[in-house]
Amino acid sequence: MNRKNLISAAFFLLLLTATIVVIFQGNDMNTVVAAMQTLSPVYLVAAALTALFFTSAEGIMIWYLLDSLEGKTPLFSCIKYSFVGFFYSGITPSATGGQPMQLYYMQKEGHKVSDSSVVLMTVAVVYKLVLALMGVAILLFYRTQLMGYLGNYIYLYYLGLFLNTALVVILLFVMISPRCFKSLVLGGEAVLKKLHILKKSGKRKEKLIEMADQYHEAVVFLIGHKNKIAFVLILTFIQRCSVFFMTWLIYKGMGLTGESVLSIMILQASVYIAVDMLPLPGAQGITEIMYKASFGQVFKGALLPASMCLTRGLNFYFLLIVSAVTAMYCHFSVRRKGLKGSWRSEEAKS
Incomplete structure (x- = not known):
């Protein structure tokens, strides 16, 4: 493990320790564990499946977008890419590591970089767009209630909504502007050359320009097939709602009543909107603080840290473990294929 990875791992563990302190501060651990055990096993399984x-x-x-651009693509491989993205997004600030690693493994398994880039960019834009639209809708129809729940933390919600909206605008501009994308690609290469990470290469520049042109062609294809974008929008909305619905499953599984499923989902959405763009690996610490602020009137006493452990444990740490196993599988799979390729080339030479 290199120095950069060690620093990232140490920072992640430091945040994890701080998060545990935040969760159990002022609470008896035995009481919290006892409260967690009140959750019905049926609801626990349902919540775990929802997280998956x-x-x-x-x-x-x-899979749906890549299949449209390149033809037959295995669904399992694409689900594998999503878990890889979740793992690297979870351990890097502002989730910056997810897409580059997805792109890396997609390229290693034979997908064109231009097509993969468009697909991942489209998924990212729609993902942020749906969250931003949900945030605006909450402000329009649920603002008074939200302020009552969040209190002073409402400003963190405003910040998160602004950052998500700004990112959507930037990503859309990059997608629809071929000049902008080409400038970013060539500008990135120039920076890497100045830092002596890359050597000067005329062939590389030609390949990058060709990739940028192919990228634009793929964007034009998707824009011309609005039904595909509509499908992604609908599925993204369902996907977003699923993780908010999971909190309601925890609520009902603990035998609680009084709050509607919509109220629970809106409160969980407000937590996501507030912390989604903050530069912390997995938004650790701040997510727990926002959860306490949002659900302090919903879960009483030890049930608040207990529900937070269950909700956060399932929608982040459980998925992080599954994703870590998937990322390891991808790593060794690609490495094994590389070794097989080198053996075959050696046999051909001999």
Whole structure:
């Protein structure tokens, strides 16, 4: 493990420790564990399956778009890419590591970089767009109630909504502007050359320009097939709602009543909107703080940290473990294929 990875791992563990402190501060651990045990096993399984669907849904979208551009694409491989993206997004600030690693494995398994880039960009834009639209709708129809639940943390919600909206605008501009995308690609190469990470190469520049042109062609194809974009929008909305619905499953599984499924889902959505763009790996710490602020009037006493452990444990840490196993599988799979390729080339030479 190199120095950069060690620093990232240490920072992640530091945040994890701080998160545990936030969760159990002022609470007796035995009481919290006892409160967690009140959750019905049926609801626990349902919540876990909902969490798995949340990540798998991205893979279905990748498969649907990639299949439109390149033809037959295995669904399992695309679901695998979504879990890889979740893992690297979870351990890097602002989820910046997810898409580059997805692109890496997609390219290693024979997908064109231009097509993969368009697919991942489309999924990312729609993902952020749906969250931003949900955030605006909550402000229009649920603002008074939201302020009552969040209190002073409402400003963090405003910040998160602004950052998500700004990112959607930037990504859309990059997607529809071939000049902008080409400038970004060539500008990135120039920066890497100045940092002596890449050597000067005329052939590489030609390949990058060719890739940018292919990228634009793929964007034009998707724009011309609005039904495909509509499918991704609908599935993304369902995907987003699934992770919010999971919190209601925890609520009902603990035998609680009084709050509607819509109220629970809106409160969970407000947590996601507030922390989604913050530069912390997995939004650790701040997510728990926002959860306490949002659900303090819903879960009473030890049920609040207990529900937070269950909800956060399923929609992040459980998925992170599954994703880590998937990422390891992808790593060794690609490495094994590389070794087989080198053996075959050696045999051909001999």
